[in-house]
Amino acid sequence: MTKITLLIYCKDRSGIIASVTNFISQHQGNIVYIDQHVDREQNTFFMRLESEFENESFSIDEFKTEFKKTLVKTFEMKWRMYSSDIKPKMALFVSKYDHCLYDILGRYNSGELYVDIPFIISNHKDLKPIADSFNIPFYHIPVTKDTKVNAETQQLELLRSHKINFIVLARYMQIVSSRLIEEFPNKIINIHHSFLPAFVGAKPYHSAYKRGVKIIGATSHYVTAELDAGPIIEQDVARVSHTHSIEDLIAKGRDLEKIVLSNAIKLHLNRKVMVYNNKTVIFS
Amino acid sequence: MTKITLLIYCKDRSGIIASVTNFISQHQGNIVYIDQHVDREQNTFFMRLESEFENESFSIDEFKTEFKKTLVKTFEMKWRMYSSDIKPKMALFVSKYDHCLYDILGRYNSGELYVDIPFIISNHKDLKPIADSFNIPFYHIPVTKDTKVNAETQQLELLRSHKINFIVLARYMQIVSSRLIEEFPNKIINIHHSFLPAFVGAKPYHSAYKRGVKIIGATSHYVTAELDAGPIIEQDVARVSHTHSIEDLIAKGRDLEKIVLSNAIKLHLNRKVMVYNNKTVIFS
Amino acid sequence: MTKITLLIYCKDRSGIIASVTNFISQHQGNIVYIDQHVDREQNTFFMRLESEFENESFSIDEFKTEFKKTLVKTFEMKWRMYSSDIKPKMALFVSKYDHCLYDILGRYNSGELYVDIPFIISNHKDLKPIADSFNIPFYHIPVTKDTKVNAETQQLELLRSHKINFIVLARYMQIVSSRLIEEFPNKIINIHHSFLPAFVGAKPYHSAYKRGVKIIGATSHYVTAELDAGPIIEQDVARVSHTHSIEDLIAKGRDLEKIVLSNAIKLHLNRKVMVYNNKTVIFS
Amino acid sequence: MTKITLLIYCKDRSGIIASVTNFISQHQGNIVYIDQHVDREQNTFFMRLESEFENESFSIDEFKTEFKKTLVKTFEMKWRMYSSDIKPKMALFVSKYDHCLYDILGRYNSGELYVDIPFIISNHKDLKPIADSFNIPFYHIPVTKDTKVNAETQQLELLRSHKINFIVLARYMQIVSSRLIEEFPNKIINIHHSFLPAFVGAKPYHSAYKRGVKIIGATSHYVTAELDAGPIIEQDVARVSHTHSIEDLIAKGRDLEKIVLSNAIKLHLNRKVMVYNNKTVIFS
Structure with a gap:
């Protein structure tokens, strides 16, 4: 099983949460944590999401690439994605x-x-x-x-x-x-x-x-x-x-x-x- | 504009968040707040969601009815929905x-x-x-x-x-x-x-x-x-x-x-x- | 019964507490609260003291006058004395x-x-x-x-x-x-x-x-x-x-x-x- | 210089503070800290006092003996006295x-x-x-x-x-x-x-x-x-x-x-x- 943590922010607009949760769903991910924040003064949307992928064929690199091509582009997101496999130094x-x-x-x-x-x-x-x-x-x-x-x-x-x-x-x-x-x-x-x-x-x-x-x-x-x-x-x-x-x-x-x-x-x-x-x- | 607050809980399983956020999207709602919690001991999922509907033809009663027929049934949810129009006593x-x-x-x-x-x-x-x-x-x-x-x-x-x-x-x-x-x-x-x-x-x-x-x-x-x-x-x-x-x-x-x-x-x-x-x- | 609250401060030196508590004793007062502080940087002594006088002939004015003539003078005290009879405005x-x-x-x-x-x-x-x-x-x-x-x-x-x-x-x-x-x-x-x-x-x-x-x-x-x-x-x-x-x-x-x-x-x-x-x- | 910390408690009555501070004064002690508490429900008096003795001839044992013979007896005190020289284990x-x-x-x-x-x-x-x-x-x-x-x-x-x-x-x-x-x-x-x-x-x-x-x-x-x-x-x-x-x-x-x-x-x-x-x- 792979577990990822995704952090994104972008200009706030309608449909971001639905798009991201859908994307995870389409990749057989199970969202185990989602939290979001909107800074109304700056009109900025923030989200932190943890998702588990039990599929053995899941590749985090492919997932990242596709995420970038689609959602990051659409919503002009700044984003970071972490795999739980890697221990920070x-x-x-x-x-x-x-x-x-x-x-x-x-x-x-x-x-x-x-x-x-x-x-x-x-x-x-x-x-x-x-x-x-x-x-x-x-x-x-x-x-x-x-x-x-x-x-x-x-x-x-x-x-x-x-x-x-x-x-x-x-x-x-x-x-x-x-x-x-x-x-x-x-x-x-x-x-x-x-x-x-x-x-x-x-x-x-x-x-x-x-x-x-x-x-x-x-x-x-x-x-x-x-x-x-x-x-x-x-x-x-x-x-x-x-x-x-x-x-x-x-x-x-x-x-x-x-x-x-x-x-x-x-x-x-x-x-x-x-x-x-x-x-x-x-x-x- | 109508603003609703939705509270749900049900047995935790894959796809709840995606389903609910999709449902809101399909009804032209804009999610302005989402927070969720999973009690792992009880395997229970909780969610609180605020959504705004700018569509003039939006009817909260129709929305409730459809929500009940579809998601509530699928996930066996307990739920409450509040409209911001009604002041509690x-x-x-x-x-x-x-x-x-x-x-x-x-x-x-x-x-x-x-x-x-x-x-x-x-x-x-x-x-x-x-x-x-x-x-x-x-x-x-x-x-x-x-x-x-x-x-x-x-x-x-x-x-x-x-x-x-x-x-x-x-x-x-x-x-x-x-x-x-x-x-x-x-x-x-x-x-x-x-x-x-x-x-x-x-x-x-x-x-x-x-x-x-x-x-x-x-x-x-x-x-x-x-x-x-x-x-x-x-x-x-x-x-x-x-x-x-x-x-x-x-x-x-x-x-x-x-x-x-x-x-x-x-x-x-x-x-x-x-x-x-x-x-x-x-x-x- | 008269109850007074006494606040004093002065240069710190030996014998202040003994002198003040003695003075109260000599006037048949019972000390019900004493707290003191010394600021070592400034070499300044502070004290707050509450005392009860059950003697019917006790006069706060006489007490003040004598306190001023003796202790205040000796220790060059700054002081305030309050009677519990007077309600502040x-x-x-x-x-x-x-x-x-x-x-x-x-x-x-x-x-x-x-x-x-x-x-x-x-x-x-x-x-x-x-x-x-x-x-x-x-x-x-x-x-x-x-x-x-x-x-x-x-x-x-x-x-x-x-x-x-x-x-x-x-x-x-x-x-x-x-x-x-x-x-x-x-x-x-x-x-x-x-x-x-x-x-x-x-x-x-x-x-x-x-x-x-x-x-x-x-x-x-x-x-x-x-x-x-x-x-x-x-x-x-x-x-x-x-x-x-x-x-x-x-x-x-x-x-x-x-x-x-x-x-x-x-x-x-x-x-x-x-x-x-x-x-x-x-x-x- | 010897520094002692004195802790006492006894039945509350008039004159304890004056007696103790006098006793210290008579032994050339300088009180550097005094704090007291009265439990009105139990009518019990508590005091903590720190005193410094600069006199070279000061003997803590003699001081203790005399304290015991006089004040402890008069007020039926429970007491402890610590010298700062001794490090606890x-x-x-x-x-x-x-x-x-x-x-x-x-x-x-x-x-x-x-x-x-x-x-x-x-x-x-x-x-x-x-x-x-x-x-x-x-x-x-x-x-x-x-x-x-x-x-x-x-x-x-x-x-x-x-x-x-x-x-x-x-x-x-x-x-x-x-x-x-x-x-x-x-x-x-x-x-x-x-x-x-x-x-x-x-x-x-x-x-x-x-x-x-x-x-x-x-x-x-x-x-x-x-x-x-x-x-x-x-x-x-x-x-x-x-x-x-x-x-x-x-x-x-x-x-x-x-x-x-x-x-x-x-x-x-x-x-x-x-x-x-x-x-x-x-x-x-």
């Missing part, structure tokens, strides 16, 4: 903080994440022992003003040679350059330690403390050229009070960061996220 | 607490609820001034052991003569009898002041205080024969601590109760709720 | 939105708020019927560019003649001028319909929609000269998704706004709030 | 689930927990590699009906020989017997995977699924003789819907369990918890 970038790394690797080890992690890249050596204890190759690529371009070249070589599908910045404390962003559009997941768009940039917990907010947050988003301004995938918050020092905010924040980032990774892995207009559609 | 039952009543009537007055409220029934006179200030007829029907059967007969007469579609128990402090429940199956919405199934029955805040819980809740559910055991529509919670007295829990609980109940009413009004197996499917 | 400012008004008046009517509401001021006539139904005088004071100064003079006259203690802007859609702010420092409570400091200014739900946030919020704060930048009293949030239109955000936001504003009013009324450094200490 | 009990173990050890490794972990006990071998990777001794003590008494004897010997202060059951899938409970009263912290008191006992996520709740929870509590009925330290919840299978609930629940358990451990370690009447006072 994720690269982890870290610096010195270990809480997100532990959380991701713990889940990975328990089989919670359907993903391969070919390596971890860090600009510091501190977290190498953790990578070792999970038997994941660890590349120490220091980044300074002078070596930044060079370091990125090394990173890109590793990413390309391992055919990495997407990157997770698990509290990687460097600004990622446009070369990486362009090569991995909407494929670099960052965790920012504030409730965006509040407290963009460095030291958000210090700013939150100064402003006297009663709730702090964490935000996972795709990285774009503008700092901390990419499409938001997931956010969560926690109550704080005047009794919390900056250190307390940082400690509480760590729990938010790791859960929010891991949730974002799971959404991405499960093909639940569509990006458009610098926002996300998150299917259920 | 809701009866309110109250006793002495006013917070849910104020919340509902405030929303009603602002146009937030697409509903008619032909009357309020209460076993006490206390809240009559509120009903008066919103210009809604108020019927005082006292309930004692001796008069209970008689009171219910009065209630039923009012409900029938006004063609009430559903009932909201806005902190109505009486147990509703089987006569009402049978006449309004999954059409009586109650608010219980605990996080069900914890603290079923009377005085849940007292029990929560005694148990020393750190979070309290409120639950809105459809009324069934078994007390506080009907299908849950909506729940919410709030943090509490040892510093809160029983009175504090009650005060905090009021805010939960009114928001949870009003949310449940809105879900019901928007035809987002399907009941099966004593549980609910809540469409987005 | 609150003025409500509204425009056209009614949800916060209904929520406040519903609580007021049920006795949940220990406060007098001598009047409601509005720059529109729309909500007069609600004021009438709760028997609260309603003053329609229109505000235009030309009449703004004049309108404020009228407002100030009403506030002074009724000896108003604090003002609540229950979705009052006008910027309050410095004259009012200076006369009521940290005594004007506003509700802003976003999770501050995100989305300062007008149309925050539109901005939240545009940014694609997954959580919206509401913030109650004291009004200061800088727009939406005053000390935060209370905040709360709610989850949203791509399925929510701007109108949905506005509707969901109303529920946040009314609960957050009412909670802030209760904290203020219960003398739980201390302001310093443009932040608040909120005692439990 | 915590034993971890696990079975096969690793998420709580990873979370605790990750925090331990980062220095977030001021505690020693002399060993991990498990009735299964599965998690030994994790213990190894953190360099913590791992004792495999299988438990069957026949060996239960024997296994407990081994456990007790380990606990005694390492002078363990408290035990954390990090998803230990065995019922702890009265011998351990009596030797460690209010010193065994468990995590139960439901929002207690809902869904006591085995398979709470299955019960939650069957009941159709819209929110699931996790509860950390001290273990007492009655199953899942001990004093609650911490609880948290997460929203779920009809789309979640039992497996989804279990996965979502894991995130709750690990955060709730780690929070409970931190509260216990920071001496923030007092138990009475099968409930907890949690100081801020």
